[in-house]
Amino acid sequence: MTGAVPGVSTDEDFDPRAIDERWQRVWRDERSWEVSNTAPADKTAYVLEMLPYTSGEPHVGHLKNYAVGDAVAHFMRRQGYYVLHPMGYDAFGLPAENHAIRTGKHPRTSTDESIASFREQFKQWGISIDWTREISTHSPEYYRWTQWIFLQLFKAGLAYRKQAAVNWCPKDATVLANEQVVNGRCERCGSLVEQRQLEQWFFRITQYAERLLNDLDGLDWPTHVKLMQQNWIGRSEGSTIRFPAGGTDIEVFTTRPDTVFGATYLVLAPEHPLVDKIVPNAWPSGVDSQWTAGAATPAEAVAAYRTATGLKSELDRQESKDKTGVFTGGYATNPVNGEQIPVFIADYVLMGYGTGAIMAVPGQDQRDWDFAAAFGLPIIRTVETSEGFDGEAYTAEGPAINSGFLNGMGVAEAKKTIIAWLEQQDHGKATVQYKLRDWLLSRQRYWGCPIPVVYCDSCGLVPVPENQLPVRLPDIEDYTPKGKSPLAAAADWVATRCPHCDGPARRETDTMDTFVDSSWYYLRYCDPKNEQAPLGIDAAQRWMPINQYIGGIEHAILHLLYSRFLCKALADLGHLPVQEPFGALFTQGMITRNGAKMSKSKGNVVSPRTIIEKYGADTARCYVLFMGPPDAGADWSDTGVEGVYRFLRRLLRFTTQVATSELATIGGAADPELDLALRRKVAWAVKKVTDDMSGRFAFNTAIAALMELTNECSKALQEGIDRDTVKFALSTAASLLLPFAPHMASECYYMLTGEHVWKQPWPEPDEALLRTETVQLACQVNGKVRGRISVPQDASEDAIREAALQLEEVEQAVGDRSVKRVVVVPGRLVNIVVG
Structure with missing residues (x-):
């Protein structure tokens, strides 16, 4: 037996939470997912999910987003890349402030509590994060550089102030950007939006309209997302x-x-x-x-x-x-x-x-x-x-x-x-x-990044010097919206000295749109401890642009367009070596419950915490990836969760049986043909999962292939198989499972090999085993398997139909009924529909 750890041998003893905690402890102690800025530049990869708003607790939508990203990160690491996979929190803005108002707490308190909950659950999910790079947009260490970026754009004429007709949300009592108005209503609260004339701050994004449009051609993004941006730029x-x-x-x-x-x-x-x-x-x-x-x-x-x-x-x-x-x-x-x-x-x-x-x-x-x-x-x-x-x-x-x-x-x-x-x-x-208009960034709310300018009666509008950053957001007791910024009531904070003449001056009391914070956060991850700049050029050259960005389609215009603008502006000003932030984009679909979007008011929210407490992290992670194509919406099913749980439990049971056995043959007498068939199934599974992971992100069919391989292992164990063969099959299944269920994959692989699976190269298929002269197809009659046929691998569909109809078991099942049609699924089955 090779380095087996104490495992479970019966379904009743299966304790996924214990397995989760064991491997999370190993990864934490080993600091498995940390990467250095000295990693070889030609072998670095940057995988990033959109950072979450921190209001309340994470939901299954977050789980799906990060399960997708983690699968990609694991897959790329196993292919020899040093993968930057960081975490942060979009902590300023309306979502966080409105959550604070609902809970009756100060935004800083409620935000910190929410961040703690997110952090706890991300770790509980086993997401492979480099926690040394963690950031939050509400920390002065971060928003110092948000203010610095504002000043660079101001000096370049890309940030300006003017009176304009603006969208006003009467409930949130703040200005909204055009992109935040949906069907004439505030996208956050649903209130009808009014028009007002106000002095506001803008970023001159229109100056980049042509480049934002033309440069879409070079991006590996979904076509419909590109089209949405093209239409918005207009x-x-x-x-x-x-x-x-x-x-x-x-x-x-x-x-x-x-x-x-x-x-x-x-x-x-x-x-x-x-x-x-x-x-x-x-x-x-x-x-x-x-x-x-x-x-x-x-x-x-x-x-x-x-x-x-x-x-x-x-x-x-x-x-x-x-x-x-x-x-x-x-x-x-x-x-x-x-x-x-x-x-x-x-x-x-x-x-x-x-x-x-x-x-x-x-x-x-x-x-x-x-x-x-x-x-x-x-x-x-x-x-x-x-x-x-x-x-x-x-x-x-x-x-x-x-x-x-x-x-x-x-x-x-x-x-x-x-x-x-x-x-x-x-x-x-x-x-x-x-059609694109300049980005309106002023917000008449408390919980946001202060705009670093002052107003002097003698000197006019004066930017705060860079060596005086950050302009810290003061703590105030009454932060509720009033139609003007609550900061205006903080008299001691508003009153200041003019940086030019040292005369009396007053601070700008509007705060920045939270999309300013989230339009550059991905840069700070590259160099989060840098105290001289948002990031160093060397760090940017090593990691940027992001190899794979992952998030919801709802951000196709606001966040993605703003981030592209800011990246281009910083590059033009000499602070970045790249013009585009996101080389490839994947947009995951929404999870619904009984056909409806999940919400607390509807009582249909599924809590990841509840699922994980009952089934473990891997069941939850696997299910959100298995429930359908990840770029499409899917409806939550408790029965589906149970099915994934049973699959993982069976895999561990078979692993325990093989790892603890001292016999050369398991089950009945070893069957050479069964042995070869299982090895061919392994080769097929390796190729299938690799293909599904390589750009298409067909995680659902990849997991289905692993379920199929596990079923073949089950048959082999019952009929008789060489122990080394089934051990090879199970360890390969565990190796391929790592992107989707890292705890169970690590457990099974270690029990079988004594090695840590995340340190092993990604499996490669045995091409010789894939080149078989014949394939075996299941023959169904009205969906029920009646027998199997062996046909040449390159057999035509007509030949396959003829062979299936001549099978004795099929002839008996058809009887005197008429054949309506014959459906051939290449490489899998033939279904004869009779009536």
């Missing part, structure tokens, strides 16, 4: 056109400049700064009362409409089918034909998109058509329509009509011609436009 090609109006120019952007002859009115966003410049003191004579909304003057009509618009969210404004608006009283000149056209304001035009102004061509745009029909405005078609087409806008292509020198041209030629004319006449130019 690149459009067209031109800007200037329409003279009341001593100024109204500039519009359009993707269809070829339709400009059909522009019969302009529409400005109600917030547009030019509105006040073009509004006259009185209505022009003969104005339709519908255009004025019954107001005595244009200024009154505009003011009333602006008030009404301020009560609507951007989504409401975009999706409303009712076209509302008022005439400003002003007119603009269409530069291509000199026509005077009225200028309206309407809430379906948004200041944040394009120029905040549109030329309305109702003949070619249904939204403009509906507005024109409601207000009795002219409709001029500029594209020849199909025969019989009438009563709505024509959005298809065709020859230009009613368009002067463009008449008869196709759309592409007309666009090229009109842009050249606009540029020649100084009325416009070719333009590329993006």
